[in-house]
Each structure stands twice: as C-alpha cells, then as structure tokens.
Amino acid sequence: MELQPFFFRREGSIVGLRVHPTDSSAADEVNQFALRPLKSEEFAVFTLDLCHNQIDRHFSRFPDEELETINRLVVGRPLMERHDLRGSLPRGTFFRSRLHRDDDRTSVRPDVYVLRTPDNASFILNIEGGVYRETSIGFAFQTPECSVCGRDLRTCDHVPGRTYGDVLCHSIMRNVLEVIEGSVVASGSQGTGFVAGGRSSSFPDALESARSLYHRPIELHTSRTWARE
Numbered sequence: 001m002e003l004q005p006f007f008f009r010r011e012g013s014i015v016g017l018r019v020h021p022t023d024s025s026a027a028d029e030v031n032q033f034a035l036r037p038l039k040s041e042e043f044a045v046f047t048l049d050l051c052h053n054q055i056d057r058h059f060s061r062f063p064d065e066e067l068e069t070i071n072r073l074v075v076g077r078p079l080m081e082r083h084d085l086r087g088s089l090p091r092g093t094f095f096r097s098r099l100h101r102d103d104d105r106t107s108v109r110p111d112v113y114v115l116r117t118p119d120n121a122s123f124i125l126n127i128e129g130g131v132y133r134e135t136s137i138g139f140a141f142q143t144p145e146c147s148v149c150g151r152d153l154r155t156c157d158h159v160p161g162r163t164y165g166d167v168l169c170h171s172i173m174r175n176v177l178e179v180i181e182g183s184v185v186a187s188g189s190q191g192t193g194f195v196a197g198g199r200s201s202s203f204p205d206a207l208e209s210a211r212s213l214y215h216r217p218i219e220l221h222t223s224r225t226w227a228r229e
C-alpha cells in the first residue's frame, strides 16, 4: 500500500524585524520578485525562525538535510495571516533564507517582505507591536521515520514520546516535498497541527488514523464464479 504524504503545520517565531532594511542587498533581492523596482520605504522586512532540528513538543524533528531542503524551497513562497477572515491572500513573500546555527540547534531563517499598503498596515503594526509573534510553516513530507527502529512510524508500533531503552521515540520527518506557506499567528495560539483531508488534528491523532488506515484489512472484491457440476 502506498502511504500518502503528511501535510503538517509547525510553529516557529519571529526573531526580528527591520523597519528599513539596513543592507542594500535586501532591496535588490526583493526586487527580483517585484514587477517594478520598489523603494526600501515601500516594504517592511521580517526575519522568521521557521523550523529547527530539535525534537519539539509533538515529538517530531527535522534532520539537518531536510532543513536545507526547506531553506531552498521557502524562497518565493507566500506569508499568510492565519485566521484571516477576509480570505487567503498572501501578506508577504519570502525572498531569501539562510540556515542559522546556534550550538547544536540549526534553524531555517527566511526573510519576508510585506508591502506597506494601507491594507497591510494593521498586520505590520501587529508584528511590530509583538502581538503577532508566532509563526507556522505548512509543508508536505513523505516519511515520518521512527527514531527507534528506522521504519515508517505508520508501520511500526513504537509510540512517540515513549522511551525505549535510552531512545526517546520521535518522528524524524524525511523527504520534504513542498513548502506550502508560512503563516503569522497571534501569540499563544496553536500554530501546529496536521492537516488531513481538510481537517486539522494533533500529531498523535494523525498518526493513529494513518496507522489504522495502514493496518486496515484489504478487502478483495472478486467476481463470483459458479462451479459447474
């Protein structure tokens, strides 16, 4: 049976903002995405700490090589405002990204630009004022690898969060296929959840339903034949 990719949202944080980009390279890089040259006062730049290589509270983590993939795929992707009742138009565009290393913690830190349009004014103000300070990344990946046995977690019986010997079972998220969007959410909200079939659920729930799907008996429909005497 072919296992479907997981669609996942994961939380991060906004680590910095630049009201006016200090480095002149920012405007040049932003203008690769603009149809006319923008002046630096026409946009705000924010730096996001989008995802990292540590085990999170959902007992999952990215290996370093997948962070490199995300670092590459996020450029050009939209920044959204979650729970925006007016629809799903992007607020900004990720225009460059780098890997940030801090001891053994590595994270993906993309820069996003947001146009200073009247419509974006309150969005920018909410970030500048520290109300919107959490982010989430929406992405698809193929394989939740079990840290205990190395198999796809949907096909083994190890439970993320439980310790086996001295190994903490967690999901190593491998084969990232796509970065869908980054979002800014109000602080304190649940930025992370699996999205399956249009519904959002927690990692244990998503794993449980994926496992039961995998272990569901296969029904064979055979055409009936009549034995002749």
Ligand SMILES: [Zn+2]
Residues within 6 Å of the ligand: 146, 147, 148, 149, 150, 151, 153, 156, 157, 158
């Ligand atoms: Zn396992």
